[in-house]
Structures are given as C-alpha cells and as structure tokens.
Amino acid sequence: MYRKCIIATMTLFLVFSCQKKSEGLKQSDVPMLVNQFLGMHVEYNTLDDELSSRTLENYISSLDYGKYYFYKEDIDSFQKYKSVIDDYINEGNLSFIYDIYAVYKRRFDENLRLFDELMNLKYDFTKDEQMVVDRDKVDYAADKNEMRERWRQSIKLQLLNYMAAKKNIAESKEKLKNKYRIMKKTVEGFSDEEILSRFMNAFSTALDPHSNYLTQEEHEDFKISMELKLEGIGVRLSSEDGFVIVESIIPGGAADKLPAGIKLKPSDKIVAVAQDDEEPADVIDMELRDVVKLIRGKKGTEERLTVLRETENKTQPGRMIVPIVREEIRLQDSDAESEVHVSPQGRKIGYIKLPSFYQDPARGKSSAGDMKTILRDMSTKKVSAIVLDLRGNPGGLLNEAIEIAGLFIDYGPIVQIKEGQRPAHVIYDDKGLLYEGPLVVLINRFSASASEILAGAIKDYHRGIIVGPGSSYGKGTVQSYNELPFDRGAIKITTHIFYQPGGTSNQLSGISPDIIVPDLSSIWDIGEDKSRYALKWKKIPGAPLERLNGAGQNVISIIGQKSRARVSANPEFIKMQDQIKKYRDQIGKGTISLKEESEIEEHKKKEIEKNMNRESGEKVIDLENDPFLAETFNITGDYIQLKSN
Secondary structure (H helix, E strand, O other), rough: OOEEEEOOOOOOOOOOOOOOOOOOOOHHHHHHHHHHHHHHHOOOOOOOOHHHHHHHHHHHHOOHHHHHHHHEEEEEEHHHHHOOHHHHHHOOOOOHHHHHHHHHHHHHHHHHHHHHOOOOOOOOOOOEEEEEEOOOHHHEOOOHHHHHHHHHHHHHHHHHHHOOOOHHHHHHHHHHHHHHHHHHHHHHOOOOHHHHHHHHHHHHHHHHHOEEEOOHHHHHHHHHOOOOOOOEEOEEEEEEEOOEEEEEEOOOOOHHHOOOOHOOOOOOOEEEEEEOOOOEEEEEOOOHHHHHHOOOOOOOOEEEEEEEEEOOOOOOEEEEEEEEEEEOOOHHHHOOOOEEEEEEOEEEEEEEEEEOOOOOOOOEEHHHHHHHHHHHHHHOOOEEEEEEEOOOOOOOEHHHHHHHHOOOOOOEEEEEEEEOOOOEEEEEEEOOOOOOOEEEEEOOOOOOOOHHHHHHHHHHHHOOEEEEEEOOOOEEEEEEEOOOOOOEHHHHHHHEEOOOOOOEEEOOOOOOOOOOHHHHHHHHHOHHHOOOOOOOOOEEOOOOOOOOOOOOOHHHHHHHHHHHHHHHHHHHHHHHHHHHHHHHHHHOOEEEEEOOHHHHHHHHHHHHHHOOOOOOOOOOOOOOHHHHHHHHHHHHHHHHHHOOO
C-alpha cells in the first residue's frame, strides 16, 4: 500500500539534492500508474483521445522543448499515435515511446555535427538581430536550412552569455563545446527509467499543470523541501522552451532582499549560474532539476546569475548579472507586519501586510495568531479602517486562511471544497468576529490559492472592498500526494477544487477586484490561465450566507468613480500606464537581442555594486515608492467618509 496525504500548503518550495538512485520505473508500472491517476483525478477518469493527444504533445516537448532537433516531418509522422496512446497503454504496448525517442536520438546526433560546423563561423556581435525565444511563436524546422539558422542564433546567444562574464570569444566557444559534450553523454546514457519517467510526466501534466509523477529521487527531494529551514536564494522556478524562468520570489528569501534596482522579476530567464569565483555554467537547455542543484547551496555562499530580461528600450540591458548571497529562508521574515497610517485628514488607518499563511509551532507562531494580536492592537489605537495587503501572497495553509477570514466575518461558510462528482463540502468559521469596521483588501496577480480563498470570502459577503490592478492568480485546486511502494517514487494528483461561499470557483479566473488601480505587477504575463491544460472555471450552487451591508454595489460604485477620477489625473499613474503598455508590447514580441551590450552591461555592473552596498531601509508603508498603496489609502478614506455619512 502507498502512503497518502493531502497537501496542506498551497505553495511548495522546490528544493533538490543528490540521492542514491532507486530501481526506478518498469514498463509494467505505467498502466498501473495511469489508472491510479485516472481513479483519483478531480476531472478526468478516462484516458480518451483528447488526453492521448495532449500526452503525445507533452512527450515530444519534453524531448525537444526548444524545437532544435525534430523536423516538421518528424512531428507529422508522430501524429499516427495521437488517438491510439490509450489503446497502447491498455494493451501494455509502450513501443511508441521508444520509437519517438529513437528519432530524437538520431536528430540529436545529426544536429551535434551541425553544431561543430557552426562553431567554426565568425560571429558578428555588433549586428543588431533579434531571436525569437518564445517557442510557441515558431514551428518546427521545415528543412535543414531553417534548422541551421535556428542553431546559429542559439549559438550566438549562448556565446554572448559567456562573454557577459568577461570571457573572450575563444574561451566562450570552448565552454560551449564542453557543455554539448556533456549533453551528448547525458542523452547517450538515457535509461529506460528516464524515458518512462518523461512519459509519465507527459501524461500527468496532460491532466492539469499541478499533477505530476516524481521519481524516487525527486520524492526524497520533496520531503526535504517540506522542512522548515531552507537554504538558497528563495525563488520559484519553472522551465520553458529550454530556459529556466523565474516564477516568483519567496518572501523573506535572499532574492527578496536585493535592492530594488537589481531584484529578480517574474519572467526573467536564467541562462548561466556561477558559484563564488568559479566560471559560469551555461544552463540553457539544461534540465530544471539540474539547474536548481546549481542554484541551491550553503548559507553564506555567493552565486551570480546571468539573466535575460525583456525591456522596453535600448537604454536598459537585456542581459544582466545578479549577485546573490545564499541564506537561510527564515519563516519570521514572512510574518505579518503592521503599521498605523495617519491620513492628511487625520484619519487613523491600520495597515497589515500578510506575505503568507503560516504556522511555526517551534516559535509558537501562526498567521492567524499574529493577525489576532495585530487587530487587538489596532482596536486599542482606535483605527477607523483596516487595509489588508495580500499582494504577492502565494498562499499557504488552508486552515489559517479560514481562521483569518473568520476574524472579519462573524459566522458562516468560508469556502466550499468539491471532489469529483461528490457534493461540495462546506467549511464554516465558528470562532467569532474580532474586527467589524471598514475593510479594504489588496490583491495582485501574485496573490494565489489561500489568498484567493480569503479575498473571495470577503468579496462574497460584501464585507470589504477588493482593490487590485486586475484579477488574482487563479489557482483553485488542491493536490493529494501519494508515495508509491518499492521505491517507485510518488504521484501528485489534483483531487479537489475550491469554490467561494457563493459557488464561484477561483480556478482560472481568480478573484476580480471591485476597484481597479494600475500597478506595474500587471506587466507580468503569469497566472493559472497561462498554464497549459489548466482546469476550467466552474460554478456550483452557493452555500447559504448572509451578505453584509459594508461593501455593496452602490458603495463600490461611488468610491470607484472617485478613484478613477484621481488615477486619470495623476501624473504618476499616467506614466505608469504608458510603461505598462510599452513593456507588454515588448514582452509580446517574445524576442531577445543578439547584439553585444558590453557598455550597458558595464554600467549595470557598477549600479549593482553601488546598490549592494546600500542599506535596504525598507518601510512597512512606503507611499513614495508605492503609488498603488497611496491610492488605496485614498479609497479607504472615501470608504470611511461614506460609512460615517
């Protein structure tokens, strides 16, 4: 029997380490695992033609995510498997997996010979040409000439990355050659277990983005990741088109504490990693797991990340080096913070920043406990309203979100959880109200999961006003984690969907703000709706609840109109909206310059060094650098005034 547990946390720290290899998957395990996924998944219970087609696409992508090996004719030939994968698996016939891999291996060898030929070319790094890095925008190569040009651009980009670390062209070419020598050995050494693992992940992620198969080594790593103490730089990473992508920054981590001018940002592409004084390792086309191993390290050690960033103009570098000193991610750095803001009108407004929903028994701390302490303190100080900031809060423990919601809602349903076709289970709060005054809740695209449950409950009850630049992340699912017997690894399966008390799912669409205020965070093209094969939005019957009179549609309409008038006349917001448009246009192109940026890079290096020596001096409330928050306090003031009338 396998051991099963429901994953309580909405967000997970993916931390990896080296482990002794297990016996691994066998061909006979695959049908059993497929049936296990289908038996537990919240949405899909049958391997039909649609899932077969998705699985095929994912498997091909797992081998050649950058579209540097397969030709269009190869992809066309694979389509014969599209509607029969279900039949093959039921028959226990997995020969098609190896047939596709054999084509990949042949193309890999062919294109390594092409690589050797192209390395002898003389590259002009002063020529301003663009390379498409968004592989969804390009098809597989139609012929050898198209493949040759694709490889030429890729080689030029990778040489530029080495040269950014002050390597000359000869040194850069040698480093790149060594990288592909290692890749060749890796591909030649692919075992049955590795091929089958790729296929199982291709199948599981065809169900939804959060279902996965984990090898025994990855399973051991996952268990390590659940420890309270983590050492590293504090970022969440993903892999796309051969690039390692920064998904988000973990509150309290080393990356979170970098000066504003050099902070990593979502959508940044990490292309090289250097340890202390060591040479940078090119990580383009490297497995995500191997990249994470390079990045993770002991507290106090330094690493330098070479990052590609899409920018709005040529005065900003598209390539930069970010030095980060690894440190322990301390949970206290993610604790709730508070401050009382006094408006020009003399109104006291309580401000609470909640980075995550946490419990730390060792310290006797929890997010709900800290919120109670803060709210009692706010009551003593006689604040007229409270602003609860959930911007950037990626989630956490479900029970904490429910308990915090109950501090603002006297009694009633907080969230509904549904498993498959079973009736929804309604979770109530029954611990009593602690604050009943005017409430404003802030969200952005990085507010996810448990944050969305809390904001959704506040919205459904009309308990407060939701303010944001747009909808939240849109993750409305929960996963079960199942350890497999005989060291076969583990499987993570989406088994439940969350719904707001009123019956609306947070999945895909997220929580929509009542009042929209522009913010630069809206630039970043992230969210559940950007994930391939995300589960669809649904609605179920609402649970009985008594809506409050605090933030009804009439109140929101009046306050929203005043806010829009201020925003439209504010030079800061006018400039910000222009920036957002420019960035979105640039990001939408999905390209990166192949021109050397040595002068810009040198300027950036000096800026980094200057900023690294500067005290952060971050404030809980920094209106000077946060116009969004400044406008939120204006909205809150209008709310207080309206309520008093």
